[in-house]
Amino acid sequence: MELAILGGTGDIGEGLAMRFASDTDHTITIGSRDAAKATERASTYEERLSEHGVETGINGTDNSSAAAGADVVILAIPPHHVGDTVEALAEDDVLSDQLLISPAVGMNGDGDGLHYRPPSTGSVTEFVAERAPESVPVAGAFHNLAADRLADLEATLDVDTLVVADDPTISERVVALTADLAGVRPIPAGPLSNATEVESLTPLLINIARYNEDMHDVGVSFT
């Protein structure tokens, strides 16, 4: 399968690229607003994978080209820009039947910590769905995973990720994709209207990490 990670030059994009490259046979392409930056970052990821005994190629290109050739597109882009990015893809006419997955979470911070700030649609995931062409399925996942922990291939994972999608068959596709990642358990959490609750866990996790020395890169695990 062809997997594109837009904004794959950033933190969560890097973590997901490293894990999908390490744990699956999918073809991974990272996208960027700057194709040269994506190419350079892809080489860096390849080198780090190779150091861990994983010999695999990662492609780097601009966001549109990455999305155009993909079956699944992960939108690893800051919340205030992910909607515009999806609209730009639609304008470039590169979206047809790719599955879009949003991990984006709206937050702002003050001296105490980070606070959940969803858009008026209720969640960034729903905001993305509103911006995507009607024929393009949108799901939410990976919101509560810690980027640094994913990117560190020495780190063992034992975390859950909640999956939201309106169509149960889309949810099943995301669950199947994610289940290939060692130590990441995908859990369906209902339709997109439930994304608010899923996304709101992310600032909580970051605040727990901030106030507890030994809980950096903490995740959720439901028992």
Ligand SMILES: NC(=O)c1ccc[n+]([C@@H]2O[C@H](COP(=O)([O-])OP(=O)(O)OC[C@H]3O[C@@H](n4cnc5c(N)ncnc54)[C@H](OP(=O)(O)O)[C@@H]3O)[C@@H](O)[C@H]2O)c1
């Ligand atoms: N970091 C985490 O642990 C984590 C965990 C779960 C979910 N998330 C969510 O995932 C999303 C990305 O987080 P992140 O920490 O990876 O962010 P980030 O590193 O700050 O940014 C990711 C990438 O977004 C691209 N970008 C920046 N501004 C943009 C713009 N105006 N238009 C289009 N692309 C732009 C950049 O790529 P180029 O410059 O190469 O285009 C950048 O490398 C956020 O919504 C966040 O809430 C993050």
